[in-house]
Amino acid sequence: MLIFLSGCSEQQTVNYNDTYKKDGLIYLKFSEPTPYTGNVTGKMKGFIKNGKKHGKFLQFYSSGELLKRANYKNGLRHGEYLTYCNNGDIQNEEYFESDFPVGTQNFFTCKYDSLKHYKHQSIKYYKKKDSNQREIFYAFRKDYNSVNGQVSESFLYKSKSKQGNIWSSKYRSNWDILEWKIYKYHTNNNLKSLGEYKIFRSIKKMKHGTFIWYDEDGNEIKKKYYTNDELTTSPPQ
Secondary structure, rough: OOOOOOOOOOHHHEEHHHHEEOOOEEEEEEOOOOOOEEEEEEOOOEEEEEEEEEEEEEEEOOOEEEEEEEEEEEEEEEEEEEEOOOOHHHHHHEEEEOOOOOEEEEEEEEOOOOOOOEEEEEEEEEEOOOOOOOOEEEEEEEEEEOOOEOOOOOOEEEEEEOOOOOOOOHHHHEEEEEEEEEEEEEEOOOEEEEEEEEEEOOOOOEOOOEEEEOOOOOOHHHHHHHOOOEOOOOOOO
């Protein structure tokens, strides 16, 4: 017995392979050229309204294992959006409002590295208003060390456009990197050094901020300050 996520049992049901997409809308093959409305099953299960995904949607690997569990509103990602590895582990944990990422997103690798550890990245999206009351969008990304779970690098991105996210090559040019911090660790997992950088014209990485070195017991050994790659006596303003 098939149970459809939309709860619209009175709608027709077709296999998703019997549909096609044109100009952003989903149509039924060999039928009138009208955007499809109804349930789909097969490699995808959910409800399509006027040619657009609407409500909860499931997508499956060819093996039958769950690949994605997503929520849509009039064709746009809206709500929780989960991607799974074929062993059932979560690969991507994302949240959207009308296709724009919101809150904290988490990204994992499906395969272990050579040391049997997973790689993990997180991104927190938020917005603030500038002095002219215009909304500025930010993304704070953290890359985690797969061995000790500590943050190994962090990036702060800024964009004046709400469109897109920093993972999409289509929209990456919307985002500027404001800050870049690199953390290194001793073999006992204590912090070894911290350095701050900035990106010039999206090309050159320059030391810009505070650099600190620690011994294996966590004691500070030395500290240096840089402004635009130049050694200074105090942090940049």
